[in-house]
Amino acid sequence: MKIDNSLPLEYSTEENSLKILGFWIFLGAEIMLFATLFATYFTLENRTGSGPTGAEIFQITPVLFETIILLTSSFTVGLGIHAMRIGKQKAMITFFSITLLLGLAFLGVEIFEFVTYVHEGAGIQTSAFTSALLTTLGTHGAHVTLGFFWGLFIILQIKKRGLTPQTTNKAFIFSLYWHFLDVVWIFIFSFIYLKGMM
Amino acid sequence: MDFFDRFAVPHPSLAIYASMAAIGLTIIAVIAGLTYFKKWGYLWREWLTTVDHKRIGIMYLLSALLMLFRGGVDAIMMRAQLAVPENTLLDAQHYNEIFTTHGIVMILFMAMPFIMFFMNFVVPLQIGARDVAFPRLNALSFWLFFMGAMLFNISFVVGGSPDAGWTSYFPLAGTEFSESVGNNYYMIAIQIAGIGTLMTGINFITTILKMRAPGMTLMKMPMFTWSALIANVIIVFAFPVLAVLLAMGTLDRQFGTHFFTMDNGGMDMLWANIFWVWGHPEVYILILPAFGIYSEVISTFARRNLYGYKSMVGSMVIISLLSFLVWAHHFFTMGQGAFTNSIFSITTMAIAVPTGVKIFNWLLTLRKGKIVFTTPMLYSMLFIPLFTLGGVTGVMLAMSAADYQYHNTMFLVAHFHNVIIPGVVYAMLAGLHYYWPKMFGFMLNEKIGKWTAWLLSIGFILAFMPMYVSGLDGQARRMYTYSEAAGFGLMNMISFVGAAIMAIGFVLIVYNIYYSTRYESRDISNDPWDARTLEWSTHTPVPEYNFAILPDVRSNEALWDAKKNGHVLFKGEYQKIHMPNNSGIPFIMSCIFFVWGFSFVFSLWIPVILTTIGIFVCMALRSFEQDHGRYISVKEIEETETNLRGA
Ligand code: HEM
Ligand SMILES: [Cu+2]
Numbered sequence: 079m080k081i082d083n084s085l086p087l088e089y090s091t092e093e094n095s096l097k098i099l100g101f102w103i104f105l106g107a108e109i110m111l112f113a114t115l116f117a118t119y120f121t122l123e124n125r126t127g128s129g130p131t132g133a134e135i136f137q138i139t140p141v142l143f144e145t146i147i148l149l150t151s152s153f154t155v156g157l158g159i160h161a162m163r164i165g166k167q168k169a170m171i172t173f174f175s176i177t178l179l180l181g182l183a184f185l186g187v188e189i190f191e192f193v194t195y196v197h198e199g200a201g202i203q204t205s206a207f208t209s210a211l212l213t214t215l216g217t218h219g220a221h222v223t224l225g226f227f228w229g230l231f232i233i234l235q236i237k238k239r240g241l242t243p244q245t246t247n248k249a250f251i252f253s254l255y256w257h258f259l260d261v262v263w264i265f266i267f268s269f270i271y272l273k274g275m276m
Numbered sequence: 277m278d279f280f281d282r283f284a285v286p287h288p289s290l291a292i293y294a295s296m297a298a299i300g301l302t303i304i305a306v307i308a309g310l311t312y313f314k315k316w317g318y319l320w321r322e323w324l325t326t327v328d329h330k331r332i333g334i335m336y337l338l339s340a341l342l343m344l345f346r347g348g349v350d351a352i353m354m355r356a357q358l359a360v361p362e363n364t365l366l367d368a369q370h371y372n373e374i375f376t377t378h379g380i381v382m383i384l385f386m387a388m389p390f391i392m393f394f395m396n397f398v399v400p401l402q403i404g405a406r407d408v409a410f411p412r413l414n415a416l417s418f419w420l421f422f423m424g425a426m427l428f429n430i431s432f433v434v435g436g437s438p439d440a441g442w443t444s445y446f447p448l449a450g451t452e453f454s455e456s457v458g459n460n461y462y463m464i465a466i467q468i469a470g471i472g473t474l475m476t477g478i479n480f481i482t483t484i485l486k487m488r489a490p491g492m493t494l495m496k497m498p499m500f501t502w503s504a505l506i507a508n509v510i511i512v513f514a515f516p517v518l519a520v521l522l523a524m525g526t527l528d529r530q531f532g533t534h535f536f537t538m539d540n541g542g543m544d545m546l547w548a549n550i551f552w553v554w555g556h557p558e559v560y561i562l563i564l565p566a567f568g569i570y571s572e573v574i575s576t577f578a579r580r581n582l583y584g585y586k587s588m589v590g591s592m593v594i595i596s597l598l599s600f601l602v603w604a605h606h607f608f609t610m611g612q613g614a615f616t617n618s619i620f621s622i623t624t625m626a627i628a629v630p631t632g633v634k635i636f637n638w639l640l641t642l643r644k645g646k647i648v649f650t651t652p653m654l655y656s657m658l659f660i661p662l663f664t665l666g667g668v669t670g671v672m673l674a675m676s677a678a679d680y681q682y683h684n685t686m687f688l689v690a691h692f693h694n695v696i697i698p699g700v701v702y703a704m705l706a707g708l709h710y711y712w713p714k715m716f717g718f719m720l721n722e723k724i725g726k727w728t729a730w731l732l733s734i735g736f737i738l739a740f741m742p743m744y745v746s747g748l749d750g751q752a753r754r755m756y757t758y759s760e761a762a763g764f765g766l767m768n769m770i771s772f773v774g775a776a777i778m779a780i781g782f783v784l785i786v787y788n789i790y791y792s793t794r795y796e797s798r799d800i801s802n803d804p805w806d807a808r809t810l811e812w813s814t815h816t817p818v819p820e821y822n823f824a825i826l827p828d829v830r831s832n833e834a835l836w837d838a839k840k841n842g843h844v845l846f847k848g849e850y851q852k853i854h855m856p857n858n859s860g861i862p863f864i865m866s867c868i869f870f871v872w873g874f875s876f877v878f879s880l881w882i883p884v885i886l887t888t889i890g891i892f893v894c895m896a897l898r899s900f901e902q903d904h905g906r907y908i909s910v911k912e913i914e915e916t917e918t919n920l921r922g923a
Contacts, residue, residue, distance in 0.1 A: 096409045100479070103482060107478065107512050107516045110512075110517055121546055125541030127541040203534070205540045213533070231900070
């Protein structure tokens with residue numbers, strides 16, 4: 079394995095730079111995935127059948143919480159990568175752990191939100207609107223859940239093996255994924271919640 | 277009892293019992309054969325766990341040929357049913373199932389893997405690479421595709437086939453009108469195969485962008501590699517759309533959501549729209565690599581460089597963009613208004629322009645060429661006029677006002693077979709004959725090959741031209757029978773004869789493989805066609821590492837330059853080569869996916885949960901695994917190279 083020391087560790091081998099490019103392309107596919115969900119949501123937004131409308135069920139408080147939590151976690155994962163670049167393994171693991179805890183908190187609030195919706199008679203089977211809403215939110219939530227386990231495994235590997243070209247590469251790709259989820263959330267926040275509450 | 281009822285076929289018939297028996301016997305024969313010849317170890321080591329792009333390619337090829345026959349039997353049964361008026365060979369339900377499975381099998385499980393075969397086998401060789409960017413992911417892609425295809429195929433004997441057309445329009449495909457598990461199979465099997473395809477897309481874009489041999493700039497890539505790159509870009513943009521669509525269809529059918537239902541706000545036309553946002557680009561995923569193959573074959577056998585290289589690339593890029601802007605031409609008559617229709621009419625017709633550019637480029641390549649009439653060239657020569665005819669009827673269909681006449685008639689069926697058979701299937705057969713010697717070290721028999729090409733073409737003309745006529749006369753598609761008085765009898769009888777001739781043609785291909793395996797000479801050079809691109813510069817059979825020394829590329833016809841201008845392709849000394857290790861994870865994970873899919877189809881939630889966990893465990897294992905591959909030493913390379921040169 080040739081290692082090019084003029085580059086950051088995560089880019090330092092050929093395999094690593096292949097993986098990073100591949101992951102960017104994967105994110106392109108993810109954009110299409112969420113775009114399709116958004117397109118569906120906008121089409122069905124007002125087709126509420128006999129169920130409630132968005133304005134009736136959306137609540138600003140939990141959503142604000144979710145937004146703040148997720149934005150913060152995006153910031154901490156960035157700090158983690160910064161720590162990784164300057165070789166501070168401990169700091170990195172701390173920042174990654176904070177990120178994952180924030181991810182868990184986000185999921186907690188989201189689950190609470192879903193339970194409330196169902197109580198208010200807005201389950202996934204209620205109307206086209208609720209189907210589209212809960213599927214879009216659920217897909218994002220499932221991504222966060224997956225990200226949680228993924229991040230956890232990376233922390234374990236770094237603990238075991240230290241900062242090597244392989245582990246830093248994985249961590250870097252994970253951070254791209256996490257930032258991406260944040261960007262998707264901004265869209266959900268603006269175009270689903272804010273728009274729906276107006 | 278209730279529990280087991282679900283696995284029974286809702287409309288059993290003799291054909292279904294016969295296939296059950298055939299499937300059972302084949303499985304037993306395969307298992308017995310493997311055991312008797314003690315080949316389990318070989319199978320596992322050399323094929324099931326392989327990460328070699330050439331072997332993965334060959335497995336795609338085998339699957340595609342297998343599925344060609346499954347789809348072909350469906351086609352023959354349909355033509356036989358329609359051959360005479362008021363026929364009772366098949367009932368309406370069975371006919372529905374057959375046109376549905378025929379369409380899906382042909383497009384997704386036959387044409388797609390055929391394209392994947394070419395990409396896998398040819399692209400790394402053509403760009404002078406030793407492998408694809410992510411060899412294990414590549415194996416996983418194949419196995420997911422394969423398990424998806426198998427899951428789809430067992431629908432025929434376990435629980436019932438899908439019956440709402442390959443487009444699976446809702447509400448017809450919803451639980452209200454389609455109660456059996458057939459359409460669950462549709463949603464899940466295609467989903468599994470589709471994930472594999474998406475990963476192939478990512479893999480090959482990375483490969484082509486990052487792993488080209490020294491000196492090969494983008495504008496020096498051979499045309500097939502260009503076509504593969506563009507097709508893979510379309511895959512990455514189109515397949516996620518399909519994944520979401522199928523997920524929503526699954527939710528509607530199995531979890532009572534209201535995306536496409538008729539009540540509580542659901543919108544059935546949403547399915548049609550999203551389906552075609554994927555579906556139309558999908559046909560270009562098939563046709564662009566086919567164009568790439570024709571470009572290689574035509575320039576090789578016209579003994580001339582491809583005319584208008586840049587316009588060939590440019591036209592493909594334009595086609596790929598336009599392919600996302602035309603989807604609504606599939607429902608001109610479903611009430612979307614004159615303005616929308618006009619827009620989509622124009623974008624659709626616009627595609628004819630870049631396609632026309634390509635046709636002229638091929639013709640101009642032939643002009644002044646010294647044409648050699650081999651089998652691959654014969655297919656390419658038959659392609660040009662036949663495909664052009666299909667293109668012309670496509671423009672006819674694109675005129676939205678006129679489409680009220682043709683819509684959902686046999687005219688449409690004639691049109692799309694007219695582009696897809698000469699366009700895609702002929703390209704696959706041309707490529708099959710062309711690359712066969714590189715794969716297996718001997719040629720396919722030329723005489724049988726040419727007979728086959730002519731038979732297929734005669735059969736094709738007889739089978740599909742009459743459909744234009746009966747379609748204009750008003751024979752609707754997807755109708756299982758028609759009355760004597762309708763007067764469609766003669767045309768449909770001719771069609772049946774044509775389809776039977778085509779069937780003979782396809783059987784001849786298998787015979788050719790058998791015959792050539794036995795009798796064709798093994799004494800062929802690395803470059804039996806006197807070709808122009810890099811895949812012909814390495815040994816036959818291709819060693820595991822493809823190239824002992826990476827080639828030094830100067831133009832888009834690197835080998836031709838080496839031959840004519842005395843340029844040395846392989847300079848320097850051998851160095852040890854890094855190769856990936858085999859891995860059982862892709863295969864095992866895909867087997868779990870198969871069980872997952874099967875359980876999902878039948879809503880068996882406990883196995884679904886268990887297998888979901890299994891899949892994630894595989895991913896976690898892969899994540900923790902440390903496998904840095906292995907090195908092939910200089911000594912081993914020297915030995916392999918002398919052996920190959922001696923043989
Ligand atoms: C080789 C000879 C073939 C014959 C004789 C044949 C015949 C037919 C017939 C009779 C139909 C049904 C028309 C109806 O709806 O009533 C059909 C539909 C179809 N065929 Fe073929 N076909 C052939 C090859 C292919 C190939 C190679 C492909 C694609 C790669 C293909 C793709 C389709 C599709 C997508 C449909 C539409 C299915 C639907 O209505 O849902 N066919 N074909
Ligand atoms: Cu189309």
